[in-house]
Amino acid sequence: MVSRNITSVKYVGVQEVWDVETKNHHTLFANSVAVHNCQDINSDFIPEIVRTLDRSKYGIEDFAGTPKTFDGTLEILWRKSSMAEWLIPCSSCKYHNNPHTDADGLHMIQDRGLCCARCGALLDSEKGVWKHFNKDKCGLFTGWHAPQIIFPFHYKVPNKWATIVAAKHGDVAKRIFLNEIMGESCDVGVKLLTESDVRKACILPVAMQLSKAKTFTRAYAFRALGIDWGGRGEDEISKTKAAVIGMRPDGRCDLLYAEDMSKLPDPGHEIARSIELFRDFSCGVLAHDASGTSGTRDVLFNHAQFPRDMIMPMSYVSAWSRNMLSYKEPNRLISWPHYSLDKTRSLLLTIECIKHGYLFFPEWESCNDFLSDFLSLIEEKSDTRRGSDTYLIRRAKDQCDDFAHAVNFALIACFHSQNKYPDLVQTIRAFSPEYLDRLEAMNNQGSTLAEWTQ
Numbered sequence: 001m002v003s004r005n006i007t008s009v010k011y012v013g014v015q016e017v018w019d020v021e022t023k024n025h026h027t028l029f030a031n032s033v034a035v036h037n038c039q040d041i042n043s044d045f046i047p048e049i050v051r052t053l054d055r056s057k058y059g060i061e062d063f064a065g066t067p068k069t070f071d072g073t074l075e076i077l078w079r080k081s082s083m084a085e086w087l088i089p090c091s092s093c094k095y096h097n098n099p100h101t102d103a104d105g106l107h108m109i110q111d112r113g114l115c116c117a118r119c120g121a122l123l124d125s126e127k128g129v130w131k132h133f134n135k136d137k138c139g140l141f142t143g144w145h146a147p148q149i150i151f152p153f154h155y156k157v158p159n160k161w162a163t164i165v166a167a168k169h170g171d172v173a174k175r176i177f178l179n180e181i182m183g184e185s186c187d188v189g190v191k192l193l194t195e196s197d198v199r200k201a202c203i204l205p206v207a208m209q210l211s212k213a214k215t216f217t218r219a220y221a222f223r224a225l226g227i228d229w230g231g232r233g234e235d236e237i238s239k240t241k242a243a244v245i246g247m248r249p250d251g252r253c254d255l256l257y258a259e260d261m262s263k264l265p266d267p268g269h270e271i272a273r274s275i276e277l278f279r280d281f282s283c284g285v286l287a288h289d290a291s292g293t294s295g296t297r298d299v300l301f302n303h304a305q306f307p308r309d310m311i312m313p314m315s316y317v318s319a320w321s322r323n324m325l326s327y328k329e330p331n332r333l334i335s336w337p338h339y340s341l342d343k344t345r346s347l348l349l350t351i352e353c354i355k356h357g358y359l360f361f362p363e364w365e366s367c368n369d370f371l372s373d374f375l376s377l378i379e380e381k382s383d384t385r386r387g388s389d390t391y392l393i394r395r396a397k398d399q400c401d402d403f404a405h406a407v408n409f410a411l412i413a414c415f416h417s418q419n420k421y422p423d424l425v426q427t428i429r430a431f432s433p434e435y436l437d438r439l440e441a442m443n444n445q446g447s448t449l450a451e452w453t454q
Contacts, residue, residue, distance in 0.1 A: 030052045031058045031059075032060035032062065046073065069185055069186065070186075081141045082137040082141065082142045082143050083134045084130045084131060084144045085133065086099060086130060087131050090121055093118050100147075100182075106168065108149060114161075125150045125152060128150065147181065148180075191396075197354065198364075201354045201355075202364040202367075206363065208255070210257060214281065216256060219248075223246045224285045225274065225283045228289050228402045229297060230261075238400075241258065241370070241406045243409075247414045247418060251358075254361075255360070256281060258370040271297055285310055285312050285417050286306075287409035287410055288409060312413050313336065313337070315339070316343040317341065324346055324349070324412075325412060343392075343393060347377065347393050348393070350407060350408045354374070358422045373399075373403035376400060377395060378393065378394055
């Protein structure tokens with residue numbers, strides 16, 4: 001739990017409290033903001049939430065919840081706080097026990113009760129004191145770590161303590177033990193691609209250069225341009241990036257070209273450049289992100305009289321749906337026809353194509369700044385209310401994933417337009433050591449891309 005601008009606590013009587021999650025108010029002025037279940041809120045929303053305090057002379061901010069991952073909102077706020085721990089002195093050896101797992105927390109959990117990590121004597125948590133490990137924030141942004149083991153109603157109740165001991169020894173998942181019992185973050189996200197995985201796919205015998213890439217277009221049966229629109233200044237991470245994917249006659253695909261459009265001055269220039277790339281590579285379809293800031297781009301495409309039947313607007317859906325890609329009529333959120341794209345399934349398909357020889361890249365050194373976006377993709381398992389597990393793909397904190405989505409849009413557009421979705425089972429079998437040796441031999445012999453795609 002972390003709080004700002006709290007110097008003392010006193011009873012002030014009955015006060016009006018608003019739940020801003022359910023009340024439909026456009027304007028709200030408050031004296032304090034209490035954000036509970038803070039771990040489930042996007043950290044980017046916090047600065048806007050606290051703007052409701054601008055007219056208040058108190059401006060109290062209170063954030064509480066159960067931490068999840070190291071890049072989650074609650075963990076971010078905790079690191080900015082005074083980081084107070086409840087130190088419990090031992091009456092026998094006088095050692096002050098710190099309940100954090102990086103300190104004494106695990107050793108304090110013994111079968112017979114809450115014990116001193118040094119001598120094993122039983123502890124009385126009620127004699128503990130707060131110690132702020134980030135003293136500069138004390139009184140400005142105060143944070144308290146409150147694990148279950150420091151509370152008497154846990155460690156003095158035998159059946160509850162037995163549950164904690166069992167959890168420590170693996171009766172529940174480590175993630176649940178750390179999050180729910182110890183009140184600490186646990187990075188459960190799994191990186192989906194390593195740099196080694198991506199490098200292995202960089203076997204096209206060319207460096208990525210626009211002038212050269214345009215000469216290879218006729219070697220491909222179909223080409224698609226994928227674009228993920230950036231936030232244009234809302235943060236320094238989200239950037240507009242484009243990817244040109246070429247599909248060979250056998251259905252395998254190559255990255256022909258990549259471009260970062262974030263330096264262009266406005267959306268109009270982005271649209272002009274997109275149309276130019278589309279024509280340079282004789283693409284058959286332009287697939288782009290249909291959510292977020294794409295409304296302006298859609299209007300600009302219309303003004304440029306770009307053929308509507310060559311655009312595939314794709315809107316991600318986070319939950320696993322019946323069909324990975326579905327055509328949708330306009331609705332209250334998106335006012336033009338678009339495709340609903342299952343984010344998790346489509347990205348997993350693209351990742352498997354990279355791993356198993358269905359998507360190739362130019363030489364690593366020529367495009368590693370783009371391909372590194374794939375390394376930020378993390379698969380995370382979360383529990384649903386029904387008790388089942390849900391797998392989602394998110395990006396690692398403070399890392400960019402825009403190019404990965406641009407490739408994803410273009411690749412799915414190729415598969416859908418040509419009705420050639422990969423048979424990855426057969427592909428994995430065919431991607432034998434002998435096949436890899438043949439590709440490497442062609443690369444060493446200086447084969448041209450035209451020969452490579454035959």
